[in-house]
Amino acid sequence: MIAVALWSVAALLALVPAGIVLSTRPRGSIILYGGCLIATSTLCVTALSDLLYFPHLAPSATLPIGLPWLGAHFRLDALSAFFLVVVNLGGAAASLFALGYGQHEDSPGRVLPFYPAYLAGMNVVVLANDAFSFLVAWEFMSLTSWALVVSHHREAENVRAGYVYLLMASFGTLALLLAFGLLASGAGYDFDAIRASHPSAALTGMVVILVLLGAGSKAGLVPLHAWLPLAHPAAPSHVSGLMSGVMTKVAVYGFVRIVFDLLPEPVWWWSMVVLLVGGPTATLGVLYALMQRDIKRVLAYSTIENIGIIFTGLGLALAFKAEGLDWVAALAFTAAMLHVFNHALFKSLLFFGAGAVLAATGERDMEKLGGLIHRMPKTAFAVLVGCVAISALPPFNGFVSEWLTFQAILLSPQLPSWGLKLIIPAVGGLLALAAAFAAACFVKLYGISFLGRPRSDVAASARETDRFSLTAMLVLAAFCLVAGILPALFIDALAPVSKDMVGNIMPHQVGLQWLTIVPIAESRSSYNGLLVFLFAALCGTAAASAIHRLASDRLRRAPAWDCGYPDPNLAIQYSASSFSQPIRRVFGSVIFAAREIGEMPPPSSPLPARLRVELHDLIWDALYAPIAKAIGFATDRINILQFLTIRRYLTLVFVALIVLLLVVAL
């Protein structure tokens, strides 16, 4: 099993030099993405069969690379297998999508060599079984994704995004490095040795905080999210899908691997920290998303929201586990893992949709789109499925995982500690708010981009995207539906992961009547996606056919109602900003220091009046700007050192030596 996985990774790495050669060939991208598709599919199938049939085998392998006395250890346990499925399902879908989308690339030489390397990096992170391989692969993943972010380096915005991303990625790796350093102090770098060691409570506490910083900065937890909405949209769309859908999940993997697996039994305050970060991340992420006009940015901010939901689930699992309620911890953990899987599906799908729109129109700004449902009906259908799924509406998959998370939240009164008893309902409130905002956000995204009438000529002349891209999107949409109506299969597949990580599993779901899922007990709650789907489908078809039968089924075209204004200007439609104005007025003035500035031209001036909206990222202003300012100030001062004379340099060395000797002597 693990041999197949490692050979596939090696195949991906072998595609890197091929990518350099192929980037100059006209059909090169098809060969390269085809190769990536085969390798990732192999990995996905391998990992899936491992997860389903041999979850307790956990084969391991050691390769003689890396540190000379350590080697590189790899292991394929249930958790690794599950995340391999997520990574490679996303990777395969992105490669399939890129078979068509990659042809629009102007400079393939900047994308093709890095793409398979990036996929390989993510796979190795998940497979690694010692700290050294893990960190090397993690940094490799960061650097290759950075190269992909700056692949369109002519745009100044992308260069800035790459810069911020590189800084934050280095910060995250540093935090992880310190965490592993602390863990390895008593045991060594091998994960098996770390697992067997017994670190002190103070040390594990520090490790948890460091891992939350390190993995959280890669996943996009508030307030470490600043790079994410810059970097994810800057990459080519299939890579954006991978970064948002998959790489954030690799970060979640890092957190789970260290906190649930390598560290000993959790302490209650860990969960407190995770919950206090996760809940606000969800709400703030989606509020940011609502304020945006750029499609890919909306999606990137919505990733932050979903990461918040996942971390809330993980925090709940930690809380229940620390208090000894294993079976609820299993529920919360399974919910989080299910959301990992679901989010990878629909976020990849939506980014692919955004890519298709970008390729067809050249626009990412929603205010310039509109009416695309007529021009690109199949893309519009796939994106609609993604939007419904991410808004957590039944019968799609987003609903299942969020519903399970809420089931765990509703069990919080059973916790003995008062702090958690008070905090968890508050976090639940934040999650509920986030879910509502997410629905509004995606109504806006879909409504403004795909419905209405085209707001620009490019939108009016858009063409349906190619069949590879459509296949990728429709396959993902089908997965969203299947995971939504047959969640029992997925929950049961996750049982070995939950068993390994929290020591208990959710009740078996397959075999219950009508494929219902019952997370706790039938008397409490149950959900049946299949019935909901059948009911919705039947009702919808029946209503549609009834209307068509009983009323007139002729197609009629009539002028759209224009609110009483006879002006035929297309700008009079709802715009992205006007749609989110109510929410901006209610929440934005506090959270974003939003201001609306009306600019009236002086009388007799022919200029139009303008309404300008000012938004501030308060976290950026309060946290990042001062740090950047301090560093800038310090470097300005230190810069003098570059222009000293030779004798002064010698003197500096001399004085430093004397001072050090004095320290030794005194």
Next chain:
Amino acid sequence: MSSLQFDIAHLLAGSLVLASFMMLYQDRLYALLNVYAVHAGVLALSVAWQAYVQQAPHLYVTALIALVFKAVIIPVALHRIIKRLGIHREIESVIGIGLTMMAGIGLVALSMVVMLRVTPGADALAREDLAFALSVVLLGLLIMVTRRNAVSQVVGFMSLENGLVLAATGAKGMPLVVEISVAFSVLIAFIVIGIFLFRIRERFDSVDVQALDRFRGERR
């Protein structure tokens, strides 16, 4: 080890420090070179004595290298360089002899304190030897810092290296390969610096490093 052997080793190492002090206040280049030749000669003697005391014949090779290269070839070559550069009449304004000497005394005291403190377990000869060697290194650095002429900075560097050789021979069991490689690296450094001296001179009509600084100041 008899006390006579110890005393002689002590005397030779002490003479090396003394020679370093003499270099500190030489403000004429030829005089500086002559003292440097003496410095290297004392080093060769000291190393030869160590070879005799430690019964380590390979140290004789080191002593020979020191004598041939450092006491003869390098001073002669530098003499010729100075003559060809035409700077043999230049008088260097040292910071002030009194101040430099005081600083040198302070450095020697410092190296004594450091070495006696960090090597309580080593045998007495090695301790003394290392303390003297560190003083020579520090004094060499001090020469480099207080001089403005590139040639005298080179001489300072060479005397610093002599301190390193002294330290290396004082410690028992230093392999010959290391010493030879150190000697060669110094020789190569000397060649490179010599070439640079002429290049600097070609461009600035002076080997006073202040000329370089002025040049950089203009470009900034």
